[in-house]
Amino acid sequence: MRSHDDARDATRSQEETGKYHYDKLVCMPATKNQPGATARTVADNVRRLRESQNLTRAEMVRRLGNIGKPIAALGLLRIEEGDRRVDVDDLMALSVALRCAPAALLMPAVNVIDDRVSATGLGEVDAGDLWNWIVGDDDTADPSDVDYDLDWSMRSQPVWVRAKMAEEGRKMARRASREQRRGDN
Structure with a gap:
């Protein structure tokens, strides 16, 4: 059981540091985490x-x-x-x-794709960019950073989606190769 002296010392410690100290336990004063x-x-x-x-x-x-x-x-x-x-x-x-x-x-309710909206961690972005990010279609980073975009996509898409995308990419490459060969003839 803590004595009145312990409580007085804890109060003094809290006034000095903003934290209550009891042995190894640190209790922060209750503050409501404001919604973002x-x-x-x-x-x-x-x-x-x-x-x-x-x-x-x-x-x-x-x-x-x-x-x-x-x-x-x-x-x-x-x-x-x-x-x-x-x-x-x-x-x-x-x-x-x-x-x-x-x-x-x-997703914030807006009517125009390029309306500016706010999202926790992203700040203000175009509504269309936020939607594409939320559904995993595109990131909100610099579009010229292709390596980042590919890494983001790999982490954001389920394995079966990535496999389907890879197969579609192979089909497109084969089609392009056939068309190129036809054009060379």
Whole structure:
């Protein structure tokens, strides 16, 4: 059991360093991790997509329960208001319940492909570039950096997609080779 002196020393230590020290345990004062641009986008999209389908929160809660990822009505309200974080399991369940792709929840709702949008970790980018990045079609880095683009693509695509792309590339190369031979004759 800690004595009052220990608590006083911990308070003094916290005032000096911003941390409470008890033996080897360091406890940080509670501060709320503020939502970033993508968290706000997900919150806005959950509400927008729910309302566009004329779903009440109660109906949405029922759908979530039916797919095995129950979220209470208050939890759903807090998600839509940006007061509750959405983890990856929530994101998947919300997309199933809203009958949309998970990417639709991550993408800011804009009407023009070159509108500037914000995304956590990327800052401001064109909407089309963000969409292509979210769905794994293209990265948002310098398009002239071919090596980076290829590496990114290899990490971003499932193996079966990469295999299909490689086969399509081989077919195109064979076709080009045949056409070149015909042109040489």
